[in-house]
Every structure is written in structure tokens, then in C-alpha cells.
Amino acid sequence: MADVYLSGKYIGTTDSPSEFISRVREERRKGIIPDNVNINHNHESNEVFIEAARGRLRRPLIVVKDGKPTLTDQHIKQLEKKEARWSDLVKQGIIEYLDASEEDNTLIAFFESELTPKHTHLEITPLAIFGLVTALVPYANFNSAQKVNTGSKNQKQALGFYASNYHIRMDMDVNVLHYPQKPVVKSVMHDISEYDQHPSGQNVVVAVMSYKGYNMEDAIIINKASIERGLGRGTYFRPMVAEELRYSGGLVDEISIPDKDVKGYKSEKDYRYLEEDGIIYPEAKVKEGDVVIGKTSPPRFLSGMDQYRLASDTRRESSLIMKHGEEGIVDLILITENGEGNKLVQVKIRDERIPEIGDKLTSRHGQKGVIGLIVPHTDMPFTISGIVPDLLFSPHGIPSRMTMAHLIELLAGKTGGLSGRYINGTIFDSEPEEALRKELLGLGFRDNGLETMYNGETGEKFTVRIFVGNMYYLRLKHMVANKIHSRARGPIQLLTRQPTEGRAKEGGLRLGEMEKDTFVAHGASLLLKERFDSDRTVVPLCENCGIIAIHDEFKKKNYCPICGESVEISFIEISYAFKLMLDEFKSMGIYPKMQLKSKY
Amino acid sequence: MEDLLKKYEEKLPSAIIDEIRENMPKKISEAKAREILERIESEYENMKAEPGESVGIVSAESIGEPGTQMTLNTFHFAGVAEMNITTGLPRIIEILDGRKQITTPMMEIYLKKPYSQGKDIKKIAMYIKETKLSDIASEITLNIAESRIEVSINEEKAKELGITEAKLIQALKISNKTLSVDIKKGTYIFKAKSKDENANQIYKSKDKIKESYIRGIRGIKQILPVKKEGEFMIITAGSNLKKILSLPFVDETRTTTNDIFEIEDALGIEASRQALINEVYKVIDTQGLNVDIRHLMLVADTMCFNGKLKGITRYGVVKEKASVLARASFETPIKHLISASITGELDPLNSVVENVMLNQPVPVGTGLPKLVTVKDAGKK
Known part of the structure; x- marks a missing residue:
């Protein structure tokens, strides 16, 4: 007697669980029971679990009967002729999807040759243990597991040709690579996913060597001529969206060139690109501070005293302005309505991004690095056959990370490039390294990929031969242009008078608690004071009651709100944050009395 | 000369x-x-440290930085089941926080001359180890019908430990005062002394009976006699310094524990200061890190100078700070501010944190010395 549960709920018992289960499975394969039902027999507790809930991770397997796969050559021929489809195989019960619980009751063979009568299923391909993107890593079975993972993560951040209608799409924050190429070393997953239709990298010539120390700590060195020929060149698209919002009382935003009497009016120069409708014209070159969409909003508060005020009807400026450090060319303008029928204006700004020092590139093996130096073509080292590499990769990145596939891809890319064919680098099913070496030897190169190279500056021959090859490099979306940040003076917060935080607000760089400690440890007391001077204020203090007094600039008078004018008032220098804290103490009913004494 | x-x-x-x-x-x-x-x-x-050198922060940094490299590992004793010792960062935190209950109390017992050569080492070890009833009992059953608990003893084990019937009865009587103890055919029977106790209360006392103390030194849970540098000594799990030191065969000059509070209790604050330094240094040393002993001495001094061991927590050392603002900037600010405002506390502003808050030069290093000029110097 075994209890039976359906999606976790008890529904009954069965006297012969194994018979019951095999019947369910058979009927599922026949199509009587839906194919997304899974059944599991827990032998320890003698319970049967039928799972039909959503959200289970399931994977397809070939059904095996009596030690023979039910998938025959005939089926494969049908598939090749496109007479049958995958879904037909599922319907026929040749391929079935199992979830984690049903997998417990199965014996799955990796290869057909391993099949015994005990086996219940056969793996479709060993590649199935990887996901789509991970299967795009060539020769990944030669990599350490962690680097296969990072390699697949990096591919998701690569610039590419993400959609062929990108120029009429209003995507947020996207990049397009100008000259994407198909990879020379590819896997079957590239074919299955039609990677050729949306590639995201370029084949480059890589030499594994150091160069003047500018490629230490994972940096890479790039040939300036390669960049000028379009290596890694891309465009960054940034949309700006403005909406005519409706407020209570029938007030609306207005997209137009703001009048000069509007509250917060910028200078006339800032509005110079706007056309009559208040929107910028296409192909305008905009820089930081320029208005892209002119907009005004109704005054913020309309209640209470405002109605007696003269200026109550002035509107507020709320235009869309290019932020600090942003620039570009207006690409596409879209004027439409949103769901509520309000006017909606979207402006797409494009910015060409040529690779520069600090931009991030990676191979498909998690060997990421930033550009450390851009070297003129004439100064780059060159091989004996006159090949100048596009990219110099530091050999120190290899031993600790154990990315052997990085080196194999280099070799495979070289062979493929020279012989003019694509190399199959499918995981577990790739062209063997030895065959590649043999072919390379036949093409007139050393089979180990080494080449004699010459110093580009002096023309001297390097005493060591350099490993040169061809591989697929990706440019990642992390670009310095979006991240560079510095501040000398800048905006402060209203409440604390301390610098704002973050790049978007042109904020300061925080000198934190532990950084403060280092100043104290050095005894650099006065330097520490200077660092924390950002919110320094001078306030009058009543020496009688010890509370901050009032300085009247018009009457040139100081007086204490409690003790009046006939007390001594001194000026002290404190941080504004402390003054704020004293005010908060007072609001809590704590009397913070300050006693002054001579410093000396 | x-x-x-x-x-x-x-x-x-x-x-x-x-x-x-x-x-x-x-x-x-x-x-x-x-x-x-x-x-x-x-x-x-x-x-020498110069006047105005911020030794405290330098010590904190010197201990804190290697602390980030420390791994959370425990040290295992080969051969003894479940005898491992917390080391690494958790141990340092435990010591510096001044925790009363440490996770793995441990003793190193050195012996006097004839015993240190191996004489009666097994006997001594057995004598020291705390024996509970559950250690020698083979079965403990609850008889609800007659509302009593019956315990049968593993004779072999008892013999090995040298526990006779008479000794056992006496020990059980002492540790279970509310119950009466009898022997019938080798089983020990516990019964309630007062008649109105019901079965439920008997059931509750079952666990207490299991833990009945019979012999040995309280707190010593495990023993491991080892030969170290040509002499026999005993390592224990569990600690009871006061009792161990009173034993005649123990070399009280070298015997020690890793429970600093026990040392304070038995030997005084100076000894616990040294023990604190030793314990922290031992952890740092075994991790292969290098910290100057003087940093640890400073930390130990600040924890001990009051005459009582205090941890570096808001209840310990931080509570002793003179400045309200410094205390408030550590933990639980509102508590400190309220109590300060009730008592009308005065903050003299002569430490680091307060002066950072006020944006004044902190009184260390270059901020400490002050230049004094005589105003009317020319007149005389």
C-alpha cells in the first residue's frame, strides 16, 4: 500500500505502486495523460508523487526500451527531410520531459554505446548539461568550471547586433556593434541559435606577450590601426522621454519652448536647438546642459496662501536636459500618446563609442580585461610574415585561471583563419587539438602556434617566440565614458550642506570611517580636519546660555534668542552637521549647552 | 663595566x-x-611611542587587518571524537568581546614529578573526568505504574571507573535530594520522597537523574592524556581551574585553561591580562600572521585596567568612555543621549570621535601640541 499525492495533496492509495506508475508513464507516452505530468516513486517512504504544478524545471530525454533507444535512424531521416518535428517525437513518446523528482527513478545513459537493459533513458547530447549561452563557449570542456561560468556571463554583456530593427526601436540604454563578425571557432549551438544572424564579437589576431607593462593585471593592449579600421566600434543609444502629465485641477504639463518668465529658466543658449514644438531637431549635436525637450509644469503648490501671491501663476521649468558628462547626436524622435492619452515625446540620442583606454573586452573564456594602452600600428610588434597583432594579451592571466580553452581557441582560430573554414569547437565534440596542429603545420606554420616576432619600435628580434593566434573577442557594455567621475567643487545637499552622493549628481567621493582612521593613525590631525571641512560653518554662540545665537546682517547686530543683546556673543567654527545635530537635540527636549574656553 | x-x-x-x-x-x-x-x-x-601617537588606532588597525585574512577554521584533535577547538576569527571575537561562556573551554594540566613520568596517568585522568549517571547507566526506564524510575548500571564500565555500589548510592543521594534511592537486584530505583508527587513530576526528573553528578571534577567533559616533550600531561575539554589547581598531583605553576574568566576568578586580574594576551597571540600565531605583541598588550590593558575583565562592547569598555558623543556614536545612541541629558553630563571634547563630529582638530599627532605666545612680551 502506497500513498499517492497529486501536486503535494493526498488523493488516495495504491496497492501496487510500480504497476500504477508504469501505467501512468505508458499512458503519458501514448498521449492519454498530458506530457507535462511527472510521476515519482519514493521507495524509502513508499509514497507516489504525481507532479503537475507549474514552475518545475524539466529536461528532455530519449526513452529507452529493452536497452534500445526508441529514437531510430528512420526518425532522424524524417527530421532531416523536415517531415517530422521535435513536437512529433514528444507526442509519440520517443522523447519525454522529466523533472527532478522523476529523474530519481531513472537510469540515464550518456551515450548509446553504454546502454544496458537496465537503462530507462538516453541523453540526447552531453552538451545538454549546459545552457544556451554556456554552450556558445568553444572548447569549454578544457576550462575550469568557474571560468566556463564567467565566460557565459560575459557573453551576455557583449556589444552586438541585438536586433535588426534597432534603429526604429526605442530601447533603453543599448549598444550596437558596428562591424560584428561570425566567429571562426564555433559550436553547434551557434548554428542552432542562428548566431550568424546576431553576432556579438569580432575575430582578432592575438599575441600572448607583455608590452611595456601596460598589460599587467589583466589589462590588454590594442593596435590603434585596428581601432581605426573599426575594431570594437559601437554606438550607444540613450532615450529621453517626456510626458505631458495631468494634475488635479485641470492643470497640465506643456511641451514647448519655455517662456522667459518661467521659474527656473535656463539661458537662451540652452534652448537653441528646440524647434517651435519645443522638441529638438534630428541630427543636432548635443552636449551637457543642452535642452532636448522643452517642458513646463504648473506651480507645485496651489493651496493656502498661494492664491494671494502675485507670482502664483508662474509655471515651473521641467525640461529634459542632457546630464553631466553626456553628449551625442539626436537620432530619432517619436511623438505619440501614452495609455492615458497624454502627449508622449521620446528622443533617442546616439553616441559613437570608439574603444578607448579603460573599456572592457573579453574572450569567451572569462578572460576579461580593460584596455591599458592603445599603440600605434608602427610601434606594435610584428611576426616574421609581417602580421601585426590587433591585441596583446598578458600570459600571466593563464596559469592561475587554467583557461586552457582560451589557448586552444587561439590555435583553432589561427588554423581556421589560414585554411578559410569554420572550426567546430562544440563542448565534448570538438575538433581535436592534434588535428588542428597537424593542419597548421601543413599550412606552413609551427604546430605549437609560436612565431618569431620583432620589436615594433627598434626592429630587434625577440629572443623568445611568441604564441600568436586568432580568436573571437567581445566588447562588453562597461565603458569608461559611462563611469568616469571626478569632483573638485560641486552641488551640496540642502539638509546637511555636505556634498551630494553618486556620479549622476556630480557627487563627492566619500572619505569613510576607516579612511578617517588612517589619518588619525598617522597623527595627521590638521589634514583630517581639512578633509572634513566640506560643511564648515561659522556660527554665533551666546556665551551666557551656550546656544547658537543670531547674526543680523542688515543691522550688523548679534543677539541671543534667549538672553537678548546684552550678552557676549562669539563666533565659532563647527561642521554644519553638528549644528544640525544640536537643533535635533533641541527638538527632542535636550538642552545642548556649549561652554567656550580659550584654546590657549 | x-x-x-x-x-x-x-x-x-x-x-x-x-x-x-x-x-x-x-x-x-x-x-x-x-x-x-x-x-x-x-x-x-x-x-618608544612618541607623545601624541595614536597607539589605540594603530593597534586596532594592526589587529584588524590580519583579522580579515583569517579563516573560519576549527582545529581537530586526531583520535578523540568531537574534540575540536574554535580558533581563528571566531575565537578572537570571543576573547575580545569578553564572553563569559566560551564555545570550547579547554585545559592543559601539567603534573608533578612522579606522575609526569607516566605514573598512574590513566587513574588520574579517570579521576579528573566528570562522570554522570548516563555515562555508566545501560538503561534508564520510567515505570509509570509505580511512578518510579529504574536504572540499570553497566557493571563493566563502573568497574573500570572504580565505582562501587556504596559510592554510587551516596553520590546519587547527594545529587538527587528530592528523590529516594534504593537498590533491588542490581537496579537502582528512584522514588519521590513526598507522597503527593505524581507521575508527571517523576517523568520530568528523568532528565535530571541522567545528569546526576557521580564523581570527578565538575565541568571536565573529556580527557586526553598526551606525551609532550618527554612528559605526560592531560588535555581536557571543559574547564574548572579552581578545582584542578587544588589537586595534589597537579603542577599548579604551569597548568592553564583557555577560559579567561576562570583565570581571573582563580588567579586575579594580572594573570587574566597575561592569559588574554597569550590566547589572542596563540590564534594569530597559528594562522601564520605577524602582529606585534605590544598591540595585544594595549588591548589587554584597556580590557583589564579597571580591575575587572571587560569586553570591547557597548556594555564593557565603550561604556567607560568619558565622552557622551563618543559613546553615542558607537551603538544605541538614543540611550546614551537621554541618560546624559538627565544627569546633565559634560563632554570635555578631548578624544577623537567628538572632535571629528565638531570638525575640530583631533588631539593626536599634529593636533596635540599648541603654540603659545605671550601677548605682552615686548612690553617688559
Whole structure:
């Protein structure tokens, strides 16, 4: 007697669980029971679990009967002729999807040759243990597991040709690579996913060597001529969206060139690109501070005293302005309505991004690095056959990370490039390294990929031969242009008078608690004071009651709100944050009395 | 030579003088000896912390930085089941927080002469180990019908430990005062002394009976006699320094525990200060890190100078800070501010944190010395 549960709920018992289960499975394969039902027999507790809930991770397997796969050559021929489809195989019960619980009751063979009568299923391909993107890593079975993972993560951040209608799409924050190429070393997953239709990298010539120390700590060195020929060149698209919002009382935003009497009016120069409708014209070159969409909003508060005020009807400026450090060319303008029928204006700004020092590139093996130096073509080292590499990769990145596939891809890319064919680098099913070496030897190169190279500056021959090859490099979306940040003076917060935080607000760089400690440890007391001077204020203090007094600039008078004018008032220098804290103490009913004494 | 050394007695500590006396070559000219002493003196002056040096923060950084590299590992004793010791960062945190209940109390018991050579080592070990009823009982059953608990003893184990029937009865009577104990055919029967106790209460006392103390030293849970550098000693899990030191065969000069509070209790604050330094240093040393012992001495001093061991927590050392603002900036600010406002506390602003808050120069390093000019200097 075994209890039976359906999606976790008890529904009954069965006297012969194994018979019951095999019947369910058979009927599922026949199509009587839906194919997304899974059944599991827990032998320890003698319970049967039928799972039909959503959200289970399931994977397809070939059904095996009596030690023979039910998938025959005939089926494969049908598939090749496109007479049958995958879904037909599922319907026929040749391929079935199992979830984690049903997998417990199965014996799955990796290869057909391993099949015994005990086996219940056969793996479709060993590649199935990887996901789509991970299967795009060539020769990944030669990599350490962690680097296969990072390699697949990096591919998701690569610039590419993400959609062929990108120029009429209003995507947020996207990049397009100008000259994407198909990879020379590819896997079957590239074919299955039609990677050729949306590639995201370029084949480059890589030499594994150091160069003047500018490629230490994972940096890479790039040939300036390669960049000028379009290596890694891309465009960054940034949309700006403005909406005519409706407020209570029938007030609306207005997209137009703001009048000069509007509250917060910028200078006339800032509005110079706007056309009559208040929107910028296409192909305008905009820089930081320029208005892209002119907009005004109704005054913020309309209640209470405002109605007696003269200026109550002035509107507020709320235009869309290019932020600090942003620039570009207006690409596409879209004027439409949103769901509520309000006017909606979207402006797409494009910015060409040529690779520069600090931009991030990676191979498909998690060997990421930033550009450390851009070297003129004439100064780059060159091989004996006159090949100048596009990219110099530091050999120190290899031993600790154990990315052997990085080196194999280099070799495979070289062979493929020279012989003019694509190399199959499918995981577990790739062209063997030895065959590649043999072919390379036949093409007139050393089979180990080494080449004699010459110093580009002096023309001297390097005493060591350099490993040169061809591989697929990706440019990642992390670009310095979006991240560079510095501040000398800048905006402060209203409440604390301390610098704002973050790049978007042109904020300061925080000198934190532990950084403060280092100043104290050095005894650099006065330097520490200077660092924390950002919110320094001078306030009058009543020496009688010890509370901050009032300085009247018009009457040139100081007086204490409690003790009046006939007390001594001194000026002290404190941080504004402390003054704020004293005010908060007072609001809590704590009397913070300050006693002054001579410093000396 | 001795005259020369005498001159330096005020300038150098006696430990250094002794060391010089020992290591100075016998045949040395006076000029050379003088030069050596001068060099030693200048070196000694160099090593001193200068006035205004922020030794506290330097110590904190010097211990804190290697602390980030420490791994959370426990040290295992081969051969003994479940005898592992917390080391690494958790142990350091435990010590510096001044926790009363440490996770793995442990003792190293050294023995006096004939015993340290291996005489009766097993007997001693057995004697020290705390034996509970559950250690020698083979079965403990609850008889609800007659509302009593029956315990049968594993004779072999009892014999091995040298526990006789009479001894056992006596021990059980002492540790279970509310129950009566009898023997019938080798089983020990526990019954309630007062008649109105019901079965439920008997059931509740079952666990208490299991834990009945029979023999040995309370708190010593496990023992491991080992031979170290040619002599026998005993390592224990669990600690009870006061009791162990009172045993006649224990070498009380070297026997120690890793429970600092027990040391404070048995030997006083000076000993616990040294134990604190030793324990922290041991952890740092076994991790292969290098921290100057003087940093640990400073930490130990701040934890002990009050005469009672205090952890570096808001209840311990931080509570003792003079400044309200400094205390409030650590943890639970509102509590400190309210109590300060009730008592009308005065903050003299003579430490680091307060002055950072006010944006004043902190009174360390360059902020400490002040230039004083006489206002009317020219008049005289």
C-alpha cells in the first residue's frame, strides 16, 4: 500500500505502486495523460508523487526500451527531410520531459554505446548539461568550471547586433556593434541559435606577450590601426522621454519652448536647438546642459496662501536636459500618446563609442580585461610574415585561471583563419587539438602556434617566440565614458550642506570611517580636519546660555534668542552637521549647552 | 663595566640591562662598551611611542587587518571524537568581546614529578573526568505504574571507573535530594520522597537523574592524556581551574585553561591580562600572521585596567568612555543621549570621535601640541 499525492495533496492509495506508475508513464507516452505530468516513486517512504504544478524545471530525454533507444535512424531521416518535428517525437513518446523528482527513478545513459537493459533513458547530447549561452563557449570542456561560468556571463554583456530593427526601436540604454563578425571557432549551438544572424564579437589576431607593462593585471593592449579600421566600434543609444502629465485641477504639463518668465529658466543658449514644438531637431549635436525637450509644469503648490501671491501663476521649468558628462547626436524622435492619452515625446540620442583606454573586452573564456594602452600600428610588434597583432594579451592571466580553452581557441582560430573554414569547437565534440596542429603545420606554420616576432619600435628580434593566434573577442557594455567621475567643487545637499552622493549628481567621493582612521593613525590631525571641512560653518554662540545665537546682517547686530543683546556673543567654527545635530537635540527636549574656553 | 651599567640604570629598563650584562663580551674596551650602550639607548628611545601617537588606532588597525585574512577554521584533535577547538576569527571575537561562556573551554594540566613520568596517568585522568549517571547507566526506564524510575548500571564500565555500589548510592543521594534511592537486584530505583508527587513530576526528573553528578571534577567533559616533550600531561575539554589547581598531583605553576574568566576568578586580574594576551597571540600565531605583541598588550590593558575583565562592547569598555558623543556614536545612541541629558553630563571634547563630529582638530599627532605666545612680551 502506497500513498499517492497529486501536486503535494493526498488523493488516495495504491496497492501496487510500480504497476500504477508504469501505467501512468505508458499512458503519458501514448498521449492519454498530458506530457507535462511527472510521476515519482519514493521507495524509502513508499509514497507516489504525481507532479503537475507549474514552475518545475524539466529536461528532455530519449526513452529507452529493452536497452534500445526508441529514437531510430528512420526518425532522424524524417527530421532531416523536415517531415517530422521535435513536437512529433514528444507526442509519440520517443522523447519525454522529466523533472527532478522523476529523474530519481531513472537510469540515464550518456551515450548509446553504454546502454544496458537496465537503462530507462538516453541523453540526447552531453552538451545538454549546459545552457544556451554556456554552450556558445568553444572548447569549454578544457576550462575550469568557474571560468566556463564567467565566460557565459560575459557573453551576455557583449556589444552586438541585438536586433535588426534597432534603429526604429526605442530601447533603453543599448549598444550596437558596428562591424560584428561570425566567429571562426564555433559550436553547434551557434548554428542552432542562428548566431550568424546576431553576432556579438569580432575575430582578432592575438599575441600572448607583455608590452611595456601596460598589460599587467589583466589589462590588454590594442593596435590603434585596428581601432581605426573599426575594431570594437559601437554606438550607444540613450532615450529621453517626456510626458505631458495631468494634475488635479485641470492643470497640465506643456511641451514647448519655455517662456522667459518661467521659474527656473535656463539661458537662451540652452534652448537653441528646440524647434517651435519645443522638441529638438534630428541630427543636432548635443552636449551637457543642452535642452532636448522643452517642458513646463504648473506651480507645485496651489493651496493656502498661494492664491494671494502675485507670482502664483508662474509655471515651473521641467525640461529634459542632457546630464553631466553626456553628449551625442539626436537620432530619432517619436511623438505619440501614452495609455492615458497624454502627449508622449521620446528622443533617442546616439553616441559613437570608439574603444578607448579603460573599456572592457573579453574572450569567451572569462578572460576579461580593460584596455591599458592603445599603440600605434608602427610601434606594435610584428611576426616574421609581417602580421601585426590587433591585441596583446598578458600570459600571466593563464596559469592561475587554467583557461586552457582560451589557448586552444587561439590555435583553432589561427588554423581556421589560414585554411578559410569554420572550426567546430562544440563542448565534448570538438575538433581535436592534434588535428588542428597537424593542419597548421601543413599550412606552413609551427604546430605549437609560436612565431618569431620583432620589436615594433627598434626592429630587434625577440629572443623568445611568441604564441600568436586568432580568436573571437567581445566588447562588453562597461565603458569608461559611462563611469568616469571626478569632483573638485560641486552641488551640496540642502539638509546637511555636505556634498551630494553618486556620479549622476556630480557627487563627492566619500572619505569613510576607516579612511578617517588612517589619518588619525598617522597623527595627521590638521589634514583630517581639512578633509572634513566640506560643511564648515561659522556660527554665533551666546556665551551666557551656550546656544547658537543670531547674526543680523542688515543691522550688523548679534543677539541671543534667549538672553537678548546684552550678552557676549562669539563666533565659532563647527561642521554644519553638528549644528544640525544640536537643533535635533533641541527638538527632542535636550538642552545642548556649549561652554567656550580659550584654546590657549 | 659595572659602573658604566649603573649609569644607564635610570635610562634603560632593568630587563635590558640584564640582557646587556649577559651578552656583552668579557674582554671589551671601555670606549667600545660605551659606544654600544649609547647605541642601545638611542635605539630604545626610538622604539618608544612618541607623545601624541595614536597607539589605540594603530593597534586596532594592526589587529584588524590580519583579522580579515583569517579563516573560519576549527582545529581537530586526531583520535578523540568531537574534540575540536574554535580558533581563528571566531575565537578572537570571543576573547575580545569578553564572553563569559566560551564555545570550547579547554585545559592543559601539567603534573608533578612522579606522575609526569607516566605514573598512574590513566587513574588520574579517570579521576579528573566528570562522570554522570548516563555515562555508566545501560538503561534508564520510567515505570509509570509505580511512578518510579529504574536504572540499570553497566557493571563493566563502573568497574573500570572504580565505582562501587556504596559510592554510587551516596553520590546519587547527594545529587538527587528530592528523590529516594534504593537498590533491588542490581537496579537502582528512584522514588519521590513526598507522597503527593505524581507521575508527571517523576517523568520530568528523568532528565535530571541522567545528569546526576557521580564523581570527578565538575565541568571536565573529556580527557586526553598526551606525551609532550618527554612528559605526560592531560588535555581536557571543559574547564574548572579552581578545582584542578587544588589537586595534589597537579603542577599548579604551569597548568592553564583557555577560559579567561576562570583565570581571573582563580588567579586575579594580572594573570587574566597575561592569559588574554597569550590566547589572542596563540590564534594569530597559528594562522601564520605577524602582529606585534605590544598591540595585544594595549588591548589587554584597556580590557583589564579597571580591575575587572571587560569586553570591547557597548556594555564593557565603550561604556567607560568619558565622552557622551563618543559613546553615542558607537551603538544605541538614543540611550546614551537621554541618560546624559538627565544627569546633565559634560563632554570635555578631548578624544577623537567628538572632535571629528565638531570638525575640530583631533588631539593626536599634529593636533596635540599648541603654540603659545605671550601677548605682552615686548612690553617688559
